[in-house]
Amino acid sequence: GANPEMGRQAATESREDIARLLEGADMVFVTAGMGGGTGTGAAPVIASLASEIGALTIAVVTKPFVFEGGRRMKQADRGLSELRQAVDSVITIPNERLLSVNRGVSLLDAFAEADDVLRQAIQGISDLILVPGLINLDFADVKTIMSGMGVAVMGTGVADGPERAVTAAQRAVSSPLLEDASIQGARGVIINITGGSDMSIGEVSDASQVIHKAAHEDANIIFGAVVDDSLGDRVKITVIATGFGSGREGRAGAPGHTPVDLQNYSSWYRQSHQAPASEGGPTTATPSIPVRRRSVIAVPAQARAVVGGTPAQPGDAAPTDPDDTNSFDVPAFLRRQREG
Template sequence: MTNEFKQIARIKVLGVGGAGNNAIRRMFEENVQGVEFYIINTDAQILESSPVPNKIILGEKTTKGLGAGGNPEVGKAAAIESEEEIKKVVEGADLIFIAAGMGGGTGTGAAPVIAKIAQESGALVIGIVTKPFIFEGRHRNVNAKEGLEELRKYVDSVIVVSNDKLLEYIGSIPIAESFKEADTILKQGVQTITDLIAVPATINLDFADVKTVMYKKGNALFGIGVASGKDKAVEAAKEAISSKLLEASIEGAKDIIVNITGGRTVSLNDAYDAVGVISQAVNNKELNVVFGMAINDDLTDDDEIIVTVIATGFDNKNLQNHEPNIVKPNKSETQPEHMKKAETEKTEENDEFDDEMILTTTEDTEEDFNDDDFPTFLK
């Protein structure tokens, strides 16, 4: 079976502001399937330089196509001015992603307005946003916090990528490459969900499955794991729920989607193992599990397996930042030692989570920014 596109639901991905436009350009150039791409900006020059065909200029009277100047209020006013154009863009969509960078003018100010219009259209709305690097300054980080709080009012879930946490994960690379990595994470967040819906599967997941897990479910966690060789399903599942970018445990989730993609060697036993590892980590007897499975002939390693998990329905006050309990599901009374339940490492408890889908900790999203958070030269 080939990884052939099949339209199941109408999905639109809107990139708002410079960071959002860059992420959409990456998705467009890498041929992410099953979606319609739109780039939206107050800066006409940025729009003109992009190969993405669907372009919306916001607030021609407000900004005259010259951008928002880093002011979220200008970005908001421009989006309000262009409300009718935005309504035409979101019309008819079942699922709408809004990709933006928080902290600047257009993404921070316009994204919540666009999300509100998308929500009113009846679509499932998912935000995918980045938070700025600490070195970008206090003003930009405070803008990001306030913009994210406003965005949360109008989306069903938010994937938040902290650029600082991403930098810790990818190590020391040139700054231009760092921003490209953030674009890649945004792309992966969109593509994982759209592939669940748009790519034909051996065990199918459809839009209704995704909506059941994500619609108005509050906090969510999202992760991807890749492995090959012996115990590949177990190892990929462990990676999906223990990524360095995922600083919160999935323990306590009420709903999960697990999508398993592999080469020709992938088996139902692999699916059993992966779902078992994740279910054990969730540790909730009332857990609702939705899973899909697909064979992808395009994988370079026929023995490779990719496990994707989306977990929702958390108790806001009880999420903790610690390693999950990881164990292969019991198939007999005895197990090899390396499959036995690992001891959980306790770490500090997180602050209450926002209604977000999180790729990194949201601790600093909830707290006010203090002067101690910033180097002296940025205060």
């Protein structure tokens, strides 16, 4: 029903089933069309659950066409803002960019093309991990570049001819279908170059220089190369760029996980609007997804005697400091001693 609250409630009610499906995953892709009900409301909940299990969580989402209306676009922007708080990286594909490629395409083909661009982005990342290469890239490389980085830009370029490598690199760093389609200033970059067995070291060097010049001078750049004779005379280059600094909205608390509080949204929304106004005058609450704070574990006095090496006095209370992250790390034998 184009109602994000209903999508959120549906995902919240099914969170145990979703968590079971996510259990054991090292990497989770959350894909959605933002602006409607299901994607806008449910995606942040699913992403939060994925973050809670420690999975590298990457969102690849589309934004609506302008002709779909201002309300849908506002819902998409708000949903995207909430999603960014629950994922490691997010790649955004505005459907409107399809018009810059081919305005004469049919409506049916336009939506199909939008879905295919989303598929290509996900496949491009997964191929980096799954396809073995001459210079191999793996999950650890992807995690290094994308963990807790907020906005991500991804591009793929394919070219043939005498300047095929440079042309493919230029196309990869200026994809017209991605939002913020530039890697200018990126501090984390993955480059993967794929070509036939005739691909020369000079071509690889020239293509890499194109990308190096566009990224930040101190960027962490991870390079991979794959030999695939099925490409024939073509060269394919995939680039993933992250770490654009304070100029772009990133994940709060990065690189740590900040899961979404899965309380019922409607009850929270009502409470936020019924809260008394401050002395400075009435304020209008902005509904956003609140952050769940971890509880602090109180360590009993006997345990502190073991940990600190100083005998504890009877009746001593265990001090707890909400800002002391060490209090989260209680060894198992101390927990058993406390519970027994």
